[in-house]
Amino acid sequence: MNKVKRILKWVLISLGGLTVLLLLLIAGADRFLSSERGARWLYSEVEQPLTIKFTPDEVRYLQIGDSTKTPLLFIHGAPGGLFDWLAIAKRNQLYEQYYLLIPERRGYGGTRPKRAEPSVKVQGQALLPILKAQPKPAVVFGHSYGAPVAVALGALAPEEIARIYGVSGAYDPKLEVTFGISYWINFQLFRYLLPSPIWVSNVEKLGHPQALREAIALFQSVKVPTTLIHGTADTLVPFENSTYLQALLPIQAPLIALPGQEHPVHVMLPDYFVSLLLGEEPVAPDAQE
DSSP states (O other), X not given: OHHHHHHHHHHHXXXXXXXXXXXXXXXXXXXXXXXXXXXXXXTTTOOSOEEEEEOTXXXXXXXXXXXXXXXXXXXXXXXXXXXXXXXXXXXXXXGGTEEEEEEOOTTSTTOSSOOOOOOHHHHXXXXXXXXXXXXXXXEEEEETTHHHHHHHHHXXXXXXXXXXEEESOOOOGGGOOOOHXXXXXXXXXXXXXXXXXXXXXXXXXXXXXXXXXXXXXXXXXXXXXXXXXXETTOSXXXXXXXXXXXXXXXXXXXXXXXXXXXXXXXHHOHHHHHHHXXXXXXXXXXXXX
């Protein structure tokens, strides 16, 4: 019995040590990618001119490609960051039509202050200066928590947006999937113990139902052409989120179902989305390698 207890003790100690090590690695990676050096390193394989910019309110964003083309604004989820769009940004054919704008939302990366902001509307307002700085209307592409922000932008700045793509979006406040651990770590102490992106995303997660209820009026006033894409096997943000928004929007918004696909489709199927953005016939996901 004593031997079993000793083994169990060392297993628990090892698991605890691995958890601490993982958290330290996440925190270190976040600090590195929040720097200019880290951002440039991450996108070093992208064969296009890259500029790092800040809005007057210190939202950091990358601008990649020829700014005489059409701006394409990507909005990441929670957690998320510059790494979300690397697979898509490496596809050179995308730059034949677009240049990319890749911000870090309020609370993430090199954007300051590094403080959680659960409001969909406030998150959208923080990105408005990026859109207003562009010479022509942008295509806006949001994933997960970034998708309702993208749709809200259609109500906040319709003249600045040509089209919206909402991918794996969380729109329905009644369908929010919240894990039990989110409540356990919802104490101020963990703000200092957890890596910043984990803490920020948890605050967003717990505030998301209320934020979505507050955003309903914005969704109902969107007139910008909108396309929704969602994996049918998404267990993190159920597919029914997109059917909910489709019924809520005052315009006809096509919904593309990706059979058998999970939540991070923007990472798993970059060629599919590049084809979609270029107006080509995308290869069906189940036919891709």
